[in-house]
Amino acid sequence: IGMTNVMRVGGKWPGIVTFVLDFGKGSLAVLTAQILFPVSETEPETQLxxxxxxxxxxxxxxxxxxFLRFKGGKGISTLFGVLAILQLNVGICAALAWAGMYLWKRISSLSAITMLAVLxxxxxxVPWVQDERPVWSMFFIFLLLSSLLIYKHRENIQRLLKGQEGQLNPNKNL
Incomplete structure (x- = not known):
């Protein structure tokens, strides 16, 4: 389950389709919440x-x-979909962190862990750069989520430490 595994087994196009569907799932959840509960001027942080x-x-x-007996993917593509709707600028910066590490090492799990560490x-x-006041609760919420998702990468981390984590083959997979 997940884009990287699908890409390794099925190739580039099935991996892209998996990413798009998982990204869409994350986007749709936040978009639905925004439609049902729009941000009010009196309590914007609560709605956020x-x-x-x-x-x-x-x-x-x-x-x-x-559907998978409480086992699933690592949630990265879905998280990117969430960020695209929730806080686009944060999502772009997170994607750049992922892409930068991926271009350097070509290891998807290391890229995900790097992105989760900075998220x-x-x-x-991002709000500070935009001369806005950061919402500290968002920091803590995403610190908890990032910690959970890094924990879900624990087997990848063990392989990374042993130098055994596989790269995606750019000629075959990308």
Missing amino acids: IFHSLAGITVVCGHVFSV PWLFLL
Whole structure:
């Protein structure tokens, strides 16, 4: 389950389709929450937190799928879909962190772990750069989610430490 595994087994196009579907699932969850519970001028932070909880729920539903006996993917593509709707600028920065590491090492799991390590901090840094006040609760919410998803990568981390984590073959897979 997940884009990287599908790409390794099925090739580039099935991997892309998997990414698009998982990304769409994350986007749709947050978009639905935004439509049903629009941001009010009196309590924008409360609504933002609610929208982020909708996103976290869909990511956790992907990671702990009831259809797969509570085993699923790592949630990265779904998380990118959540970020695209929830906080686009944070999502772009997170994608750049993932892409930068991927271009350097060609290891998808290392790229995901790198992105997850910087993600909570982006919820503080991006608003600051935009002369806006950061929402600290978003930092803590995404610190918890990032910690969970890094934990889900624990087998990948063990392989990385042993130098045994596989790269995606750019000629075959990408």
